[in-house]
C-alpha cells in the first residue's frame with residue numbers, strides 16, 4: 069500500500085526502507101532536505117492517493133505536535149495519521165480528538181527495536197479504533213518481526229504508547245540490573261575474567277536476553293568500557309512511567325531507582341551526599357573529604373562488623 073513517512077532519521081529512514089523492500093510505496097518527508105523525497109508536508113500529501121495514511125516518526129513533544137497540527141490542516145476526512153514516535157500517551161488522546169474533529173483517524177504506535185529493526189523487524193504496540201488499525205495492517209505486517217509475536221493492538225487511542233512507556237520502564241530497570249551486576253563483579257578480587265563470565269551467560273541462564281547479548285557486543289568492542297563515560301541520558305519514557313505509577317498508586321521501586329540512577333549519573337558531585345557527609349561530621353565528628361581534596365579534622369570510625 070502507499071504510506072507517507074515524516075521523519076527519516078535512524079528509525080523512520082530504516083522503516084521506509086523495510087517497507088519498500090516489502091513492496092510498499094513510501095513517500096518520505098524530513099525537514100532535512102538531504103533525506104527528504106519531497107519539499108513539504110503538502111507535497112507529501114499530494115503524492116499519496118486518498119484515503120491516505122501518514123506515519124509520523126519525529127521526536128516526541130513539539131516536533132510531533134507541530135507535524136500533527138500541519139497534517140490536520142492538509143489531510144482530508146478518511147485519512148489516517150499514525151504517531152510512531154515515543155510520544156507521551158496523554159498527548160495521543162489530545163491528538164486523536166483534534167484529528168477526529170476533522171474526520172481524520174489517529175493511531176498511536178509504540179515502536180521497539182532501534183536501529184536493528186530494519187533487519188529484525190520492529191515490535192509494534194498499537195492504540196486506536198479497530199477500523200483504522202485494520203486499514204494499516206499491511207504496513208504493520210511488513211514492519212513487525214516475522215512469526216507469531218511482535219504486534220499487539222493494545223486498546224484505544226493512547227494504549228500503544230502507554231504499553232511502550234511501560235516497556236521502556238522495564239528496559240531501564242533491566243539495564244540498571246545488568247550495570248549493577250557488572251560493577252559488583254568488576255569490584256570482586258576473585259573474578260578474573262569478567263567479559264567471559266557475561267558471554268557465558270548468553271546461553272542457558274535465567275537472565276539470557278537481547279540486552280545481555282548487546283552488553284556482550286559492547287564488551288567485545290571495549291572490554292572495560294573505558295571509552296564510555298558513566299553518564300546516561302533519558303528521553304522521557306522512564307519519567308512518564310514513574311508519573312503513571314504515582315497516578316495509579318502502583319509501587320515501582322526498581323523502575324524508579326533505575327530512573328534516579330540516571331539522574332545521579334549526570335552529577336559531578338552530589339549535593340545530597342554533601343549534606344549526609346556534613347551531618348555525619350556534625351553529630352559524630354566523622355571525617356569529611358574536602359572539596360579541595362584534603363580531609364577535615366576528625367577521625368572516622370570503621371563500620372560495625374557483621
Ligand SMILES: NC(=O)c1ccc[n+]([C@@H]2O[C@H](COP(=O)([O-])OP(=O)(O)OC[C@H]3O[C@@H](n4cnc5c(N)ncnc54)[C@H](O)[C@@H]3O)[C@@H](O)[C@H]2O)c1
Pocket residue numbers: 074075076077078079080097098099100103125126127128131132134135152153154155179180181182183303
Ligand atoms: N532510536 C530509537 O532506538 C527509537 C526507537 C523507538 C522509537 N524511537 C522514537 O522514534 C522517533 C524518531 O527517533 P529517531 O531515533 O529516528 O530520531 P532521529 O533524530 O534519528 O530522527 C528524527 C528525524 O526527524 C526529523 N525531524 C525532526 N523534526 C521534524 C519536523 N518537524 N518535520 C520533519 N522532520 C523532522 C529530523 O530531521 C530527523 O531526521 C522519536 O520519537 C524516538 O523517540 C526511537
Ligand SMILES: O=C(O)[C@H](O)[C@@H](O)[C@H](O)[C@H](O)COP(=O)(O)O
Pocket residue numbers: 154179180181182236239301302303304305306
Ligand atoms: O524499545 C526501543 O527500541 C527503545 O526503548 C527506544 O524506544 C529508544 O532507544 C528509547 O528512546 C531510549 O529511551 P531513553 O532515551 O529514555 O533511554
